[in-house]
Amino acid sequence: MNKTLETVCSGLARRRRREIRFRWYGRIAIFVSLAFLALLITSIVARGYKAFWQTEIAIDVFLDPEELTPPTPEHLARADLAGLIKRSLRQMFPEVHDRRRKRALYRLVSSAAPYQLRDYVLAHPDRIGQTVRLWVLAGADVDLYKKGYIDPEMPASERRLKDYQIAWLRKLESEGRLVLRFNRWFLLNGDSREPEQAGIQVAFRGSLYMMLVTFALSFPLGIAAAIYLEEFAPRNNVWVDLIEININNLAAVPSIVFGLLGLAVFIGWFGLPRSTPLVGGLTLTLMTLPTVIIASRAALKAVPPSIRYAALGIGASRVQTVFHHVLPLAMPGMLTGAIIGMARALGETAPLLMIGMVAFIVDPPQSLLDPATALPVQIYLWADSPERGFVERTSAAIIVLLLFLGIMNLAAILLRKRLERRW
């Protein structure tokens, strides 16, 4: 063995150790990052999954003909439906006389109960005069109790329900009148001040309308811009370079700045109504456009030049070449890019705050010009609410949002896999 070899050998063990250490740094970095992801997902799912169930209480309501005839919507809007529900609650717990306890008793059911009663009467006018068993929404605290968020073992002063209230609930449970059911309200209702009545319908529709606007505008515009830059624009032209730099920069401009743009231009200038999906969609279009353009250009670049030469060679014009031959081949890539851009737009919140989509809205929007919120904005609004029940709702709304994002991304991946072409 020569001297060099000895020197190399002597350092070898140290270098090996360094190598292994280095690998572990990488592994640890990945582990930490993925652990954060896992923590994020589990903490949200753990907090939110119960919101898809909702506590309902069975009450026996006497459908008093005096109060309920005629059973028309106009009449029922004025009738004392809440009184009927209170009456049946008192009958279920005849021992309650104290005024404060009575109020507590009434709070067992949600303030939405009279509306449920109204809907029932409208659907079954023939039952008037009978006593019927009606499942109504439970109040927010009852819901928390049923889902195990309120610990009866804790000292009474530290929990939201008094001992007697818990006694009532235990009685109802033993009679099978207190049940967790699938929470359709969460999907069907608009926003509400009461957690048990709050739902994502308005936000969902708002997001849907905005996505429609964004897709309808950003997809064709993005493709058109990409086609020009990739197929027609002269190379080494100052203007074209300027456009390119612009697009790349716009893709990295903070989203809130697009919100300011939307506020100043669409609302301030064009006078479009605030808080509407149309303005939201337009703003998100401007934000998504650079992403779509960049993805579409990549898709066009991937089409080999031989296809263009072939078409040009048999006398097609450049426009014909692009639209008949290049575009169809690049379409899957463009669609994938558009879907990914849309997914980003769907999760975007900040620009929507700027254009006033943070209103409290109960009724679902019927058109692009009705005020609405969006899913991420609804999450933001609920996250700000102090009521305990809204934490669950927020997490559940996040689960819904993530589900949609997941589906969109999956669609993009599948599309790419399916239509992937190799030249």
Add this chain to the structure above:
Amino acid sequence: MQPQTLFWILLALAVYGYYLGRKRALTVSGGNIRRLHSLPDYYGYYVALWCALPALAILSLWLLLDDKIILQWVLAELPPTYRNLPPDRLSLTVNVIENLLAGERQASTVDPALAEAAEHYRQLKHLGYQALTVLVLAGATAALTWAQRRITPGLRARNRVEAVIRIALIASSVLAILTTIGIVLSVLFEALRFFEMVSPLEFFFGLHWSPQIAIRADQVGASGSFGFIPLLTGTLLITAIAMAVAAPLGLLSAIYLSEFAKRRTRAIVKPLLEVLAGVPTVVYGFFAALVVAPWLRDLGARLGLSISSESALAAGLVMGIMIIPFVSSLTDDALTAVPRSLREGAYGLGATQAETITGVLLPAALPGIVSGLLLAVSRAIGETMIVVMAAGMAAKLTLNPLESVTTITVQIVALLVGDQEFDSPKTLAAFALGLTLFVITLLLNLVALHVIRKYREQYE
């Protein structure tokens, strides 16, 4: 006629024009298509475009301007008591008229002069629509007839149609420039109005930020409450924390994935990391406020540290997590762009993998990595929801990560969410902040994009 109906009629007319043009082309060719310069379809498109485009231009221009013009006319006819009002009071009057028009107010509840003005407005608008209908339909029909007449076998219809397509394509790509100009103008315009009220010197060098005090007009400027420095330090503090998390984690993950990991590990882990980038920021904000911040506070309490429940640390930490995939994917790109020959050169000398990476690959990929980090910084500075939900509102001038700080984006949201008037310095301050934010990120992006471009050229 309502503009919407008009639009559909116009569209139908264009379709009709297409058939007419096609038919005419076939007629003039005498049944022999080869005599035509272009395929018959193109003559159809030619007529349809002539029919629809000018008419559509008139229609959209009209809709864009009619409200403003009519409003001017109506205002000019108001009694002098209204006409001579200062601009801000006049805008209130306009509001009343608009409410009357929207049916949100009853005519009986306001000054009869205003009710009359609203009625006048309604009439003018109606009249305008009638005029528009005549104008658009007559124009479209005339253009259709004219274009159809022009069809001869020698007409280069395809070239004309393709020229229109080309212009449309150019217009779409110019939209990117228009967007940038729009951003600059809209933000700049309002920011300049703000700087008329508050001196730029004070804004950029002031150490105190409390816009709430400045609602009353007499306090503007004099109160000195629009100092931007605490927002900047807050933003930079949170950004620094975020980068301290994201840079090492992102870099090391990317290095491991691109150099050490087996292909299968990479195929699983890389998309998982990218999920982190796909999670909406509002979700991170919720996570920061609900999980990380309380956890940090409890941890601090156990260690005897007082950590604010809206600490810069919590927001920065979560923002860092969000940026990890950003850093790692750009690093990955930069590393894969390093040619294989350099790797082999180092291995061939007997370098270990770690030595190859630190000694050869990282230096070679440095420009790409640096610009990736710059883009990540720009992203962190402009990030809004996490800080809105997890960082505080208090504009403290501090570098202590355990305290609550506020950022530029938080203040923009705070100033603009809720009721707003366009004239108050409070609202305008948001645009000044927006302008600053735009300029800062623009500079970072331009430098980063330039470096990336140069770097790509080096190895291509």
Add this chain to the structure above:
Amino acid sequence: MSTVITERHTTPDPESDGHRTVGDYTLAEPRITCRHVNVFYGDKQALFDINLDIGQREVIALIGPSGCGKSTFLRCLNRMNDIIEGCRVEGDIRLDDQDIYAKEMDPVLLRARVGMVFQKPNPFPKSIYDNVAYGPRIHGLAGNRTELDEIVETSLKRAGLWKEVKDRLDHPATGLSGGQQQRLCIARTIAVNPEVVLMDEPCSALDPIATATIEQLIDELRSRYTIVIVTHSMQQAARVSQRTAYFHMGRLIEVGKTTEIFTNPRHPLTEDYITGRFG
């Protein structure tokens, strides 16, 4: 012409079983011995049962048509194939009677002993000095700066580059011409003081003048190192090597003294290649 066809007709198929290398592949005092080497890329077999000895201080040329496996074989000798995913090497390769694919053999140590020069010059994007000093640095060969300076100077002198670059050692290496870059890469390799230098078509990216310089350099290096050179140029093989091995479709067809192979090839395939009928 007809003779050619008949010759072709009688050419033994290299893929048929029982193929044996023509010529004596053993040496009395070998530096490297290869026995029954098979290499696979995934399912595809790239080398079939290679047996070859490489001697002390000799230049051996590996020739053959492109895709014949000569580069693959070369890369087996310092385990550069390890970094290609899915590549598997079977058989027995020994350096000074040590199995280089043995578990306890560290590829880092092996590559310090068996250096490599690549087809395309691949200087690191660093200064000329740092390029040459890189190997000694990672292996800890120099105790101090003066020693390192010495190593760099000697290596550059041996590579015949010293005179051209001694005044600009701190300039970036990428600024050198192609031929200079390749000599720099050679200097970089010999700075580690290897026993064997592998060269993978080192002149294929260079012009004729630079090629001549490198060939002269190889001739000078022979006194210190064992050199294995892959080349697609038969003239080059004839000029620089003492022994030549001819590869064809993953098999070692013939090996022998360069003069003999080029003047009197024994295998018809070798003859076809040498006389330029294909390749």
